[in-house]
Amino acid sequence: MLLTLPILLYGAAGCVLFTQQDAMLFPRQYTNPRPGVTPPAGAESVFVSAADGARIEGWFAAGAGCTAESPGPAVLYCHGNAELIDDNTDYLRAYAARGVSVLLIEYPGYGRCTGTPSQASITDAGVSHYDALAARPEVDPARIVLHGKSLGGGVAAQILARRPAAAVVLESTFTSVASFAGDYYMPEFLVRHPFRTDQILRESKAPLLLFHGRDDEIIPVSHGRALAALRPDAECVETAGRHNDYPPDPAAYWSRIEQFLAAHVRP
Template sequence: MVSYMSVLMYGVGGIIVAGMVLLVALQEKLVYVPVLPGMTKSYPITPTRLRLQYEDVWLRSSDGVRLHAWFIKLFPDCKGPTIIFFQENAGNIAHRLEMVRIMLERLQCNVFMLSYRGYGASDGYPSQHGITRDAQAALDHLTQRTDIDTSRIVVFGRSLGGAVGAVLTKNNPDKVAGFILENTFTSILDMAGVLLPFLKWFIGGSGSKGPKVLNCLVRSPWSTIDIIGQIKQPILFLSGLQDEMVPPSQMQMLYAKAATHNRRCVFVDFPTGMHMDTWLSGGDRYWRSIQLFLEQNAPKNEDRTRHNENESVARSCCLSIDTAG
């Protein structure tokens, strides 16, 4: 007779084997979804459809992969802040154009939209290592342009894009003025347990329980929780409390980790915001939160000069008082 313990061990072993098969065979398809069901890889529309002025930009990542992007300007000589927008994991940049159109109008900014490798018109196949290179190529391109104020570059990432943006911002403290992330996960390791609950005991991030024996099989861990605490620039956290994909508690964990090391962190939540529509359901408060963040951390040249002059006057006054004392 097979003992109860033997049955239990066989069951656990079966779960581990099934988990290994899923992780090895399907993980890229779960993490990266360049083509939505029933649609093609190509862009369904271009910015022209929304009467937006744009430039097709072609880049080479550091490993030679050819990338496509749209650089969309509010008007030809706009010197407002430039936002690098990193999208979610599903679909392509064309599916975000309506949101970007409103972003341009409300924030008086330029927007650079990168197609990750394997997405849209970009070549290659998506991976964490590759997309990290792609993001760096996008930033390097912007810092070499002469038609924008390169001191006002801000990174904005939603969901997977927040993980991408966190790495880029951390790696470029002198090139990125600020970082905005929305509805982003702590790590893919933690999300695996959310999407596949039966694996929760065997896979997870640094704060999870269990042996985590399957972590070594994850090729794109995107551990934002380990990156966020190393970012020195100002960070704005935008969290939809009705997020049906990423538990809002993960955004709170990211904020807590960042705020421990960085005093320039702001957390704004939106009671009715879901994973993909927080920018819409958040209404005027959503856009005002971002606008205030940009005004404070990516100001116009004259505002920056005035701010520096005020700081110099304040320091001089303090010095005079100390000397008199």
């Protein structure tokens, strides 16, 4: 009996983790639809259709000076798990002002999108958005950058596994979702959406810039360091900052991104 009780408790905990992991990874109570919300001035809503028929939104803004006659670089931006594209207009404005077109992509089941979020459905939607972005006349398809934050870094890596990128920017990103199973004393095979960022980056040749806050309480900085260690050419910029107040110094953050873009996607 003394041995049976811990086994039962462990099994019960495993069942809770398995059944609740979607709610933990995709906490849509924070990402409810916001009817009537529209893109900021200078941006437009774009939509792609998922394989299951879901309609997935994105917000696009052309970079300053980017035209059909003079296409330029573009960023496909993937946000974190508890936010919407609505919450990331700063990225839209900042990239566009720097002469880089930008597409913020939404996830299935988030905001005004139909469908259900999963590693597979989010990746498929991201790839569809990538293809639509690459086909735009203002965009040079050879100069598309993937930028992901938190869960979005895992999404960006999944897209990278299926489409080329001129460069990759990841911030506050995990090595994998599967790696957190050990924190709950659970085997990795219970994780339905493993998002193995580490495996993809190890094989990728795309230039890689990582940002991570040393005070990140959700995805520890050790994850950023581990990802950087996979690639001798990768750079990991560590600063003060917690997970949800990053970057602490926006001016320095954007200055480093500008340098990175100048080295890899500027003509």
